[in-house]
Structure formats: C-alpha cells, structure tokens
Amino acid sequence: MLNKKDDYIAQIFSVTRWLTIVAVMALYFTLPESLVFNLTMQELLYIIGFGALYSLAIQIALWKLNTYTKAKLRFVQAGVVFDYLFISSLVYFTGGVGSLFMPLYFVWLMHAALVWHFKGMLLATLLAVGSYSFIAYYFEQLFISTYLLLYGAHTIFIGLVGVFAYLLSSRKQAASIDHINYKEEAMKDYVSGLYNHRSFQNTLTKLVEKDKEFTLIKLNIDHFKQLNDTYGYETGDRVLAILGSTLDFWIEPREGYNFRYNGDEFTIILFDQKRHKIEQNIERWNNYFAEHVQMIDDLSDEYITISYGVGSLKESDDRDELLRRVDRCLHQAKASGKNKAVFDETFKQAIKS
Helix, strand or coil: CCCHHHHHHHHHHHHHHHHHHHHHHHHHHHCCHHHHCCCCHHHHHHHHHHHHHHHHHHHHHHHHCCCCCHHHHHHHHHHHHHHHHHHHHHHHHCCHHHCCCCCHHHHHHHHHHHHCCHHHHHHHHHHHHHHHHHHHHHCCHHHCHHHHHHHHHHHHHHHHHHHHHHHHHHHHHHHHHHHHHHHHHHCECCCCCCECHHHHHHHHHHHHHCCCCCEEEEEEECCHHHHHHHHCHHHHHHHHHHHHHHHHHHCCCCCEEEEEEECCEEEEEECCCCHHHHHHHHHHHHHHHHHHHCCCHHHCCCCCCEEEEEEECCCCCCHHHHHHHHHHHHHHHHHCCCCCEEECCHHHHCCCC
C-alpha cells in the first residue's frame, strides 16, 4: 500500500500527466505537422481523449480514496500501465526513434519504481526497450546509420534509468523494512520477547472499540518474588523468557496475541472462546513451561506453577471493566491455592463448551 510520501509523489506524476497532454496539443497546433506528428486531427483526438479519460479517473481516485488502501494502490498501478500505452502511442505517431516524446519513457520508469519492485522494474524496462525497438523496426529506422546510433544511445539510457529506478525502489523498500523492524522492536519486551504493556493496551482498546469477540487471559507466575530472592534476578529473567517462549510457541498469530503486562504478569488475547479448548491449552502451556524451567540447573528440582484469570467481553463492558473482572479472577486463583485457572461468569452464560 501507499504511504503519505508515495501518495504525494503519485500526485506529482498525475500533474505531469496532465501537463504532457497539454504540451502535446500545444505542439500539434504550433509546430508544422510534418515536423513532429504523423497523424490526423482525429487520430490525435483519440490519443488525447484516451489519455484524458484515464488521467481523470486516476486523479479522482487520488483525491477520494484513503492513502492506506489497496484500491488506491491499484489505481496508481493502472495509471502506470496506461501511461506506457499512451507514451508508446505518442512515440509511434511522432517520428519513432527521433520522437520528441521518447524521454517520457525515462519519466515512466521512475513512476513505475513507485509501485513495482525488482520483477516489476525488470518487466517495465524490458517493455520500454521492447516497444521502442518495435517502433524503430516498424519504421525501418534500424537500417539507417543515424537512427541506429540514436536508437542505441536511447536504449542504453532506458536500461540505465531502469537500473537506477530499481536501486531507488530497493533503497526505499529497505528503509521501510528497517523502519518496521525498529517499530517492531520498540513494541517488544526485551526479556520475554513478547509485545509490551503499551502494545497490549493499544490492541485491547482497538478490539473493544470494534466490538470483537475474544477471550482475555491474565497470568502470573506463582511465588515469583520468592524465586527471585532465592536464586537471583538473572535466573528470574530466564524463567520469564521461558514463559514468553512458551506462549510464543503455542499461540500462533492467527489464534491470538501474547504480551508481558508487568513484572511476572502476562496477558493473552485469544480469539477462541470455547472453555474446554482454553483449559486444554492452559494444561499444555503449564507442562511445556515446567519442563523447560527444570532445564535450568538451579531449578531442576523446582516445580514452578502459574495462575490464570480468564474472561470475555460483555455487551456492557468497556476495556477497564473487562480488565478489572479478569484481575479479580486472577486474584481468586491466587487466593484459592494458586496453580489454577478461574473463569469469569461470561463462560457460564454466553460461552458454551
């Protein structure tokens, strides 16, 4: 999809498209016909009409559609395809190899770099060279030394512009990936490898606002402070990392999200709302976690457990009320002996096993 900078560049190319149409008309009426053009007024109107119609459609799309949509990107991509046809027609009807409009292929390749990457830019460069070569061959200009030299120079320039356009596109894509990676890292907790508290709050708010159905689980390692005091914070961090990797291993992105909420507290947003499946998952998480914790030398004889509070969204809920209810369930699990999961009342009423 386009970003704001891409959208701005697309607007500039759209203006360039209109200026080209105006320039073609102006040249047709101010220069001798035989000097530039090899077409009738009717043929010119067909070409200009085609250019104006698709330019208008794309201009309206650029104005009306939201920047971050696939539809807008599709219109920009369609504009690149139509530009190719328009430029090739102009070159064909205005002298072939020696056409005044041949440099428009260079502009077109730069525009193509906005929406296409390696394979697309390779195809765009081959199309530009191919159509230019076909026009030169059709007019038998390849057999005239002057035109042949001009054709060779232009073809080399088309190839060079295509390479530079690809390099610019690759650099932009790499910068975008780096930005995404930095943003992703800023959203992650260093110790557990899971998304952090801020990410959790943002995700929960969006899901509640959109009235999505989901299960919220809050979990806490039992006696974690005692573990830290006995074995040290480095060992405690290793336990937190194991819990993070446990959740990351068992919960795929399509099934839900995992977060380190605070200290030894974690939260899970699951899209599954069937109680018996959640109970089965909790048993798997507990076994996997305990097994890997015991691989730490100091903890080989320890059996560290987890308590859970589980709830789902009511119609009357807001984000804070849901959190409070799940918190109460977690506290109840702790108070009643730990190493258990307490489900709230929504699982008795709205959710069936």
